[in-house]
Amino acid sequence: MTAALEFCAVEGGYEPGLPILRGASLAVQQGEIVALLGPNGAGKSTLVKAAAGLVPIWSGSVMLGGRDITRVPAHRMVREGLGFVPQTENVFANLSVLENLQLAAALVPKERRGSIDAMFHLFPDLARQRSLPAGRLSGGQRQMVAVARALVASPSVLMLDEPSAGLSPLLVGVVFERLKAVRETGVTILLVEQNVKAALAIADRAAVLVEGRERLVGAASDLADDGRLAGLYLGAGVH
Amino acid sequence: MLQLIADGLVVGSVISLGAVGLTLTYSILRFANFGQGEFLTWGAYLAVSALSLTLAVTGAGVMAPIEPFSFGWQLPVAMVASAALTAALALALDWALFARLRRTGSAITLVIASFGAALALRNLLQFLYGTLPEYYTREIQIAIRLVPRDTLGGLRVTPDQMLVLGVTAAAVIGLHLLLTRTTLGRAMRATAQNPALARVAGVDVEGVVRATWVIGAGLAAVAGVMAGLVGQIRPGLGFELLLPLFAAAILGGIGSVWGAVAGGLIVGLAESFSVPLFGAEYRLATAFLVLIAILLLRPRGLFGEKA
Structure with a gap:
């Protein structure tokens, strides 16, 4: 079966000669929630940014539904069906909630365009705040705007970079x-x-990334009880 | 009193139009473009060429004025052509110079490059057009008395001066609608705020940059034609307005369209009021004193947002 999103031996980084990703491979199947875990500096955010076209990929490939998107420019990813919600500064603070969604919807072809009303149905809090500048919302509401902004473009795959960061x-x-x-x-x-506990609670599968490579991949329910997970966070290898 | 206000608003309108372009390019391209004044001059001169061409093609010889203005229908046509040509000039400059430096240089490199580009543009213009003043029309306009002399000194304005105010208002309202009601406008505001997020959201940032050049240079060209309509067209026209343009953009809060408009009008009024108070030679100094005073009270400018 073709994976919805697949990283194949991806190597890359921000500066030439300083690799962050060192051959990362991971397949995300259609309809799954996969949690990407790992200690600070493991390359988790870099991996999703690389897929989104924001970090150069030196070798390897990224496939979206079987199509190679490795060299697709960042602004074309939305049209390809890949949504991305960055960790911080993930809404346009000076645009209203409605404008954030209108902009995202207008940038994809009509046949892909999602309904803004459907987003307000999914996130009822936002419907009440639709005219407010997104920068005046609470942290949680901003995350919802960011997710709704990505969803209104009807992505087949949505990547989120630490959506729990800074939230109660x-x-x-x-x-x-x-x-x-x-x-x-x-x-x-x-x-x-x-937030490993929260992520494993909603994920179907999880992958642990250490030093730019996946070290452990398995069902989320299994990993929750797997002692190797804590070992990887504490710097031990997998045996 | 009323006359000083009216004169200040006319000068301020031209400054506002140029400053709006400057503030747009600053907020989206992230550098202070010293070439903005030269776009204004080129706009004024390209309209002279377009006007001559239109008159030659139509065999009209001279413009028959549309009453009560001093010009015929050929000047609006020439202004549109000039705005398009000035926008093309800005795009060519971006392609040849700024786009390359955006990839490799810092903001200060871009600023210095824009200063060099401004010098090159001004000298090229002098080479092509010479240094003698030009006029769109030599029709003499009689100013209309709007307010009698015994009321606050009275007020007389020419129809052309009123047109300058009207064109500025229309251009700024049009730009406001573009920025708030269209996808391009929202994409421009999104790019100004966070280019990386704009890319992730699907905005073609390079396309937005091109649109910004077109709008900024187009507005500068309109400002140049308006300046030429109520005064002389000289090679130093834009350079002399460069400092007021920057003063207006900073005074209003860099990045804010309405701020640039307000800043332009304040600078224009300050210049106008300084003439009877301190003398014409201190016009610019007075405008800058006002700028300093306002920035001391409100460092972000009138409409600037907290960083």
């Missing part, structure tokens, strides 16, 4: 519940997270 535990729960609802609409999700 209560809001993390709300955001992750919304992500489960997003998955129910048929969107495949790749979730970069430091």
